[in-house]
Amino acid sequence: MEHPILFVNLLLEKLGLPVVASASQAHSFLQYLLLPHVTYTWVVMAVLFILGSMAAKRLEMVPRGGQNFFETVIVGIENFMIDITGEEGRFAFPVIATLGFFILLSNYMGMIPGFFAPTASINTTLACALIVVIFTHVIGIRFHGVKYIKHFMGPIWWLTPLIMPIEIIGHVARVLSLSIRLFGNIMGEELVLAILFFLAGLYLAPLPMMFLGLFTGFIQAFIFCLLSMMYFAGAIEEAH
Amino acid sequence: MSKKVGLLTTLFLLALATVALAQEGAGTAEKVEGLRFFLYSAVAAGFGIAIAAFGCGIAQGIALKSSVEGIARNPEASGKVTVTMLIGLAMIESLCIYALVIALILIYANPVSSLIQGFIGLAAH
Numbered sequence: 001m002e003h004p005i006l007f008v009n010l011l012l013e014k015l016g017l018p019v020v021a022s023a024s025q026a027h028s029f030l031q032y033l034l035l036p037h038v039t040y041t042w043v044v045m046a047v048l049f050i051l052g053s054m055a056a057k058r059l060e061m062v063p064r065g066g067q068n069f070f071e072t073v074i075v076g077i078e079n080f081m082i083d084i085t086g087e088e089g090r091f092a093f094p095v096i097a098t099l100g101f102f103i104l105l106s107n108y109m110g111m112i113p114g115f116f117a118p119t120a121s122i123n124t125t126l127a128c129a130l131i132v133v134i135f136t137h138v139i140g141i142r143f144h145g146v147k148y149i150k151h152f153m154g155p156i157w158w159l160t161p162l163i164m165p166i167e168i169i170g171h172v173a174r175v176l177s178l179s180i181r182l183f184g185n186i187m188g189e190e191l192v193l194a195i196l197f198f199l200a201g202l203y204l205a206p207l208p209m210m211f212l213g214l215f216t217g218f219i220q221a222f223i224f225c226l227l228s229m230m231y232f233a234g235a236i237e238e239a240h
Numbered sequence: 241m242s243k244k245v246g247l248l249t250t251l252f253l254l255a256l257a258t259v260a261l262a263q264e265g266a267g268t269a270e271k272v273e274g275l276r277f278f279l280y281s282a283v284a285a286g287f288g289i290a291i292a293a294f295g296c297g298i299a300q301g302i303a304l305k306s307s308v309e310g311i312a313r314n315p316e317a318s319g320k321v322t323v324t325m326l327i328g329l330a331m332i333e334s335l336c337i338y339a340l341v342i343a344l345i346l347i348y349a350n351p352v353s354s355l356i357q358g359f360i361g362l363a364a365h
Contacts, residue, residue: 177334184337187344223330 007114008039037121044105044118077225084226085233088143092232095135099128100225103182107217110190111210120186122179129178132228133171140235150239178227185220189213274352275359281350285343292339299332 012019012034019034026032055070078093103119110117118124140148154163196206307325311318
């Protein structure tokens with residue numbers, strides 16, 4: 001696979017910093033720090049920060065413009081979340097909304113030529129999935145204390161030696177499934193776009209795939225947040 | 241352009257073992273074994289993703305069929321049915337994505353991939 005042209009990498013090379021194209025060629029810590037999925041995460045962070053501060057600069061009682069749009073989106077996500085987790089889950093809303101915005105913007109950045117989607121690297125998606133699953137256990141311990149272990153024990157007490165390994169494997173599988181689902185979708189999309197561009201770029205062949213990429217980017221961010229809400233709801237409620 | 245790529249790929253794949261044997265140097269037997277391993281993994285990757293896509297297509301077709309029937313019966317519930325259908329489709333698609341990731345690992349993150357790249361001159365071996 002040939003190396004794509006990435007704008008931030010070019011910018012950093014002009015500034016004289018050591019930039020490598022992929023993780024196998026990185027040796028020093030600075031080279032690991034300036035890998036494309038890290039630098040483009042910074043780009044996503046900067047864009048989200050600028051958008052958020054623009055929307056919340058002067059809060060008005062009757063919102064207009066950017067504040068109106070963001071209020072609609074955030075209230076929509078919050079109502080959707082309260083439907084699933086119940087009233088006690090309201091404190092976990094900022095995590096879900098932040099992850100949702102981050103993943104959505106990262107997916108869409110892959111569609112812009114010259115930019116790289118940070119979620120197209122297994123490192124970013126694994127980090128997001130680990131945050132969700134570890135927060136699930138933290139919520140469970142905070143709500144139930146030591147009795148959280150009853151979530152793993154199954155309905156009948158003498159089935160526990162059978163059910164507990166299955167539940168633990170299920171929790172590990174949650175990490176794998178969340179990360180690989182997001183990674184596979186976005187990486188597959190980028191791979192198809194790169195190959196189509198290589199084969200028939202002059203005939204605008206990647207264009208239909210880009211529309212599909214917009215669609216799947218939104219759906220994957222939505223699915224990630226939906227599954228996270230369901231895991232939080234499962235940790236908050238009583239064991240069956 | 242695409243015909244040239246296809247022709248080159250076929251020639252490369254067919255001539256893999258013979259060209260490897262024709263190379264002089266130490267460790268020829270290991271190189272042949274390594275290249276044969278990559279040949280088998282490439283074939284496995286192709287078949288793996290094909291079978292996964294086949295199963296995924298049937299499953300998503302069944303999900304779509306039921307949801308369209310639901311909308312036809314009760315057009316008022318079309319919003320909820322559509323959202324549920326999209327969630328279900330994404331869940332089914334993720335199984336195919338797992339197979340795709342394995343296929344990508346077999347082709348691009350193969351243990352012998354540095355050997356292959358050194359062979360065709362893309363990277364130092």
